[in-house]
Amino acid sequence: MKILRGIAVSPGVAIGPVLVLAPRGPRLTRRAIPASAVAAERRRLDRALESARIEAEAAEGDARSRLGPQYADILAAHVRMIADPSLRREAAARIERDRIAAEHAVFDVLDGYARRLERLGTAHLAARAADVRDIQRRILEQLTGQPPSPAPANAPVEPLLLLAEDLTPSEAAALDPGRVLGFATESGGRTSHTAIIAAALEIPAVVGLGRVLDEARDCRSAIIDGDEGLVVLDPDEATLSRYRRQAVERATRFAELASLADLPTETADGQRVHLLGNIEFPAEVDACRERGADGIGLFRTEFFYLGTDGPPGELQQAEAYAAVIRALEGRPVTIRTLDLGSDKAEPGRAQHVEPNPALGLRSLRRSLREPNTFRTQLRAILRAAAETGGDVRVMFPLVTTLDEFRQAKATLRDVAAELQAEGIPARADLPVGAMIEVPAAAIMSDLLAKEVDFFSIGTNDLTQYILAADRTNETVADLYTSADPAVIRLIDMVARAAGDAGIEVTVCGSIAGEPLYTMLLLGLGIHRLSTPPHQLPEVKRVIRAARSEEARALAREALRCGSAAEVLDLLQRALRRALPDDPALAGDDGA
Structure with a gap:
């Protein structure tokens, strides 16, 4: 074994x-061609590109029927890449200049694209290189007759x-x-x-x-x-x-948890808790509803940009937002504006490689630097909200300063006025919130709470910034934990600021979906949790087993702990007490 x-x-x-x-990988032996064969090779190239495009369109259609439009859009981007005139132009130029066969020209061009993405040194762009190699494989199969085996x-x-x-x-x-x-x-x-x-x-x-x-x-x-x-x-x-x-x-x-979907989300002593879903694509709304979500607490919008070969238009975005809002039938939908940065870059946009993308031009700070893209998204959100009449909220990611939030909110007001002046229905009264992901925002949360309509705590980024530990770096994985007392104290600070100001506070980071943390968050006064759809049932089970006073006592004790290990041991013991009949917890010794 x-x-x-x-x-x-x-x-x-x-x-x-x-x-x-x-x-994987093409089995190519480099083949030179005489000048007299150049025209024939260019015709081979054209036929192969057309066949690969048709094949990719068929794959897109299959994905659209089985997985839904957002997943099919990933493959639709492949179709556009294959049909891009620049690919044909560059490959044809290599055939003529270097006197090489069409398959070698295609390989060289697309290999160059992929290697440049991989050299940019971020996980996201390296992942996009896989898309380039996917279309490379399709075209080479047409040219060489060598299907994967x-x-x-x-x-x-x-x-x-x-x-x-x-x-x-x-x-x-x-x-x-x-x-x-x-x-x-x-x-x-x-x-x-x-x-x-x-x-x-x-x-x-x-x-x-x-x-x-x-x-x-x-x-x-x-x-x-x-x-x-x-x-x-x-x-x-x-x-x-x-x-x-x-x-x-x-x-x-899972069968038992499925029966919880229609039961109220409240503690054993009757404290109401709002359990919401995090989604990437509109198609995920069905999974949230089936599992009893009270709404959408985090609608990420990056993949409208990353799955295409250019920025999506206003109407395209508005239609997607409206589809989600309608599907929720009056339940709240919180739409987060773009959280793009050097580690999440759009196709078709020149990349500036930053030495530390996590501390660079990303999220809201980038949106404020690129007002056209930002305003287009805000227009789409306001139009979708007006068209559907739903419960829509706007949330700005990675808010760092009061001035930054004020500038973003002013842009939202300007966009609403602009739409109204154009005679386009738009909602100007949407609640506007800030994601608390930066220690500066948490420390200033008492003042920020006076200007926002709600907070949402993104514990993934907040943890890495508090502990100076990159959450994607395995060499510091032992430091990265949201159970660290410093993280818990800042969450408590934000929850208290929200309570004093009378505004809602949600946790939408990964700990919201981890049953181990559920009682702690309830004890800190957070009664809105937003998780991926598959995590909703487990969290709901813990909520219904918890008691408010016990949760508050747990939070008080956790705030006195001096290490993450102490906190984790405390949380594990509390979870075993809350769910004494769970066989998965019975043998857990807290290690």
């Missing part, structure tokens, strides 16, 4: 036989686990959950389109394992643990028995 550790990107556990895919869609019929060097977004979108129980890859990250599609398919997935295919080729079976980011090759009987038992317990627990 061998245990491999990677990055969990889609939850769940899958057990089964293994298919190891052959390494075996391709995921052509895998044996028996349900199995896929292990691969990587899966392109189009390959992931083509997976049949009835035949592929889960997959794991050597490369990839949390922000890749492949990871996003895996979560949409609800297939357990682990990426970023490193070089493991050679030792996996001879394994007979495996376990993919998409909760913990583990792959177990040839598990022994004890491990298999443990995972199978956990699978039965998980299925039983």
Whole structure:
């Protein structure tokens, strides 16, 4: 048995036989051509681009029917890249200048694009390089007649686990959950389109394992643990028995949790709690409603930009926002304005590589520097709110100073007046909130609370900034924890400022979806939690088991702790007391 550790990107556990895919990459022998063959090679290039475009359109159509429009838009961007005249122009120029075959010209051009993205040194842009290599593969298959062997869609019929060097977004979108129980890859990250599609398919997935295919080729079976980011090759009987038992317990627990969806979200002593959903795409609204969400506490809007080859238009955005607002049927929808930065860059935009993107031009500060993009998004939000008449709130990310928030709010007022002057219906009365993700904003929260309509605490960024520990850097992973007393004290400070000002405060960072933290947050006076859809049932179960006074006592004790280890031990003991019948907690010794 061998245990491999990677990055969990889609939850769940899958057990089964293994298919190891052959390494990707074209098998090309460089081939020179005479001048007389240049015209023929250009015609080959044109035919291959057209065939690849048609194939990509078919993949987009399939994804649109099975996964929904937002996921299909990822593949639609591939279609546009293949059809981009500049790709044909550059490849044709190489055929003429270097006297090389069309496949080599295509390989060189797209390899250059991908390498430049990878050299920019951020996880997000490296993930976008995978999209470039996906279209490179499509075109080269047309030119060389060398399809992947075996391709995921052509895998044996028996349900199995896929292990691969990587899966392109189009390959992931083509997976049949009835035949592929889960997959794991050597490369990839949390922000890749492949990871996003895996979560949409609800297939357990682990990426970023490193070089493991050679030792996996001879394994007979495996376990993919998409909760913990583990792959177990040839598990022994004890491990298999443990995972199978956990699978039965998980299925039983999920069935029980599903019955909570229609029950009120309140503590055992009647304290009302608002449990909301975090979404990336409009299609996720259904999952939130099915799991009993009270609304959307965080609608991220970055993927409208990252999944396309240019900024989306005002009407395109307004339609997407309106679709979510209508689907919620009067429940609140909090739309976060763009949280783009050097680690999340739009296609088609010149990139400035910053030495420390987390401390650079990102989120609200970038929106204020790029008013046209910002105003277009605000116009779309105000139009969607007016068109639907829904409960819509606007939230600015990474607010650092009072002046910054005031400038953003003034822009919102200007945009509303501009729309009204144009005779376009727009809502000018939307509640406006600030995300508390920077220690400066938390420290100034008593003054900021006088000017905002609500707070939302983004604990992921707040934790990394408080502890000076990059949340994507494994070398400081031991420092990065929201259980650190300094983090808890700042959350308490923000919650008190909100309470004194009489405004709502929500936690929408990752700890909002972790049952271990639920009672602590309730005890700190936070009664609005926003989580990814799949985490809603577990958090609701803890809420309904908690008692307000016990939660407050837990928070008081946690605020006196001197280390994260003390806090975690305290929270684990409190969770076991609240859920004494949970077998998953019975053997937890707090380590």
